[in-house]
Amino acid sequence: MSAVTVAGGRRVAVVRLARRAGWGVVDQALSSFSNLALSLVVARAVDAHDFGAFTVAFSVFSVAVLLSRSLNGQPLAIRFAGEDAATFRRAAASSTGTALTLGAAAGAAVVVLGLVLGDTVGPALVAVGVLLPALLLHDAWRAAFAAQGRQDQAALIDAAWVVLQLTGVAVLLWIGVEDTVLYLAVWGVASACAAVLGAVRGRARPRVARTVAWLRAHWDMTRFLLFDSILVQGAMQGALLLVGVLGSLSAVGALRGAAVLVGPVSLVAMSAFSFCVPELARRNHLPARRRLQLALAIGTVMAGVGLAWGAIALLLPDAAGVALLGDSWTGVESVLLPTVVGQISNLFAIGPTCVVLAMGATRTVFRINATVAVLLVTLGVGGLLLDGAVGAAWGFMAAYWIVMPLWFRAMWRLVRAADGGAGAVSPGPAT
Known part of the structure; x- marks a missing residue:
């Protein structure tokens, strides 16, 4: 093999790597913008006390996402990044199914906690608890696409999330809504739609029945x-x-x-x-x-x-x-x-x-x-x-x-x- 051929192959590999990295940056920019926009809108729409309540609810979501990634996204990236497409799809189905199961279980606990606490923090926690399965499933598909080197698909589902969220938030602002729960609802429903799109683009249906097998493995x-x-x-x-x-x-x-x-x-x-x-x-x-x-x-x-x-x-x-x-x-x-x-x-x-x-x-x-x-x-x-x-x-x-x-x-x-x-x-x- 000639030096020119080797050099050309390396250039192609570098270009592909740079393209994936670029799409990864785009994807994260979209995700960052979505969460930042929600926080800024809530901060502007409510007083400091209610923003503190939103902070508690958002912190619960943040912890849940990190726990889900530990059980789903990270093992998928470490152990299946180099596998063929068919093997990876089976693993992604198990991984996303586990995320959905964990979201439902954790969400139920958060809803109960919100009902017990009541007052300002309670309704926000209930909203996050109800939406948690969709939020974790959406994040699991983002992780799956990233692990497979398909950052462009992760960017696609996040773009859909941003567009739907911005549309819903614009409507709430236009009619003068000051309820934190409704802003959280728009955020979560948009995330659910992005999760469905992820399953379509990933060509794999989340397999909830494989949750126990995935966790054990x-x-x-x-x-x-x-x-x-x-x-x-x-x-x-x-x-x-x-x-x-x-x-x-x-x-x-x-x-x-x-x-x-x-x-x-x-x-x-x-x-x-x-x-x-x-x-x-x-x-x-x-x-x-x-x-x-x-x-x-x-x-x-x-x-x-x-x-x-x-x-x-x-x-x-x-x-x-x-x-x-x-x-x-x-x-x-x-x-x-x-x-x-x-x-x-x-x-x-x-x-x-x-x-x-x-x-x-x-x-x-x-x-x-x-x-x-x-x-x-x-x-x-x-x-x-x-x-x-x-x-x-x-x-x-x-x-x-x-x-x-x-x-x-x-x-x-x-x-x-x-x-x-x-x-x-x-x-x-x-x-």
């Missing part, structure tokens, strides 16, 4: 991913709830509002995970030095994006902040700097984290994130007691920076062991 991996999600997100959301208990709903709204402003970058980070993990899993032959280079490149790019977006958020004029977040802006502005600084550390750690996950080393991920969880609660709540919401934000920031070097240390040990033939990870059962 991948429990060797997902038990660590699941506990990892429970620890980290449970610690973060638990810390936020403690802010509400020890502080106020307005303080929770301030922290959530800052997360909303930097949220587009956080969601791009999720896109980086969904793109990089299966791509790295397909290339498990790479030497240690090459994996280190890729980890540094991914982390540097993501941290750069976070720095650029954070600078824009920090330089936002007060008039623009009030226009975006209404009464919540004053509190948001006070916690924005530590939120941005903490996010940059998190983004830089994405590089080594993707390498570790692609190698299937979920136990290592769990151990590091267990440390994160402890630090988030202790430093976050400690900061709250010292300086309110601002102190809590600086505590969260410190937790992320303390842990970030541990990712690089763990990754280097794993890739060097793999080079020596001691670190190969079993692909596990097919389904």
